[in-house]
Amino acid sequence: MQQQCLRHSGNDPVDSELYPEIYAALNSIPKGAVTSYGAIARIVGCGPRQVGYALRRLPKETKLPWYRVVSSSGRISLPKGQGYEVQHQLLCDEGIDFNLKGRIDMKRFSWHG
DNA sequence: TAAATGACTCGCT
DNA sequence: AAGCGAGCCATTT
Structure with missing residues (x-):
């Protein structure tokens, strides 16, 4: 089921600008790169x-590149x-290379503002 | 209001 | 290299 978000419920962080900085930071991540939670923090x-x-x-339909984190x-x-699988696939689509242990070479792909 | 939770990180073993 | 525990702080119950 879905919530009726037609009014100011305040329950929707994206719509209520709870963390505009975080969402802005997500959009700042260039394609083909990743960043860590700590970097955004x-x-x-x-x-x-x-x-x-x-x-x-974040909602599933979000436009934000959450998978780059x-x-x-x-x-x-x-x-x-x-x-996990979804994020892995999305990153692979952007050219992110994964190690045999499912790890990303942060020295090569990590991005910092 | 207080206690528990978590898409984390760092230091120690 | 891998596992464990403590610190961290907004959100949730």
Whole structure:
């Protein structure tokens, strides 16, 4: 089922501009690059967990490149079966190279504002 | 209001 | 190299 968002519910972070900095940072990530939660946290001036929170609240249909955010270890934080495969595929489509252990070479692909 | 949770990170073992 | 625990702070219950 879907929520009726026709009014100012305040429950929708994207619409309510809860973390405009984070969403802006996501759009700032160039295509074919990734960044870590900590890097974004650094930009917006909050903790890395809050970045994860903001991303988790994004709707599936979001236009934001949420998939370009990975852990500082170059590893996808989403558990398998909960979006891991999706993010992996999206990154592969952008040319991100994965290690045999499913790790990204951050020295090569990581981006920082 | 207080306690628990989490798409993190770092340091130690 | 890999695993474990503590710190972190907004959101949720």
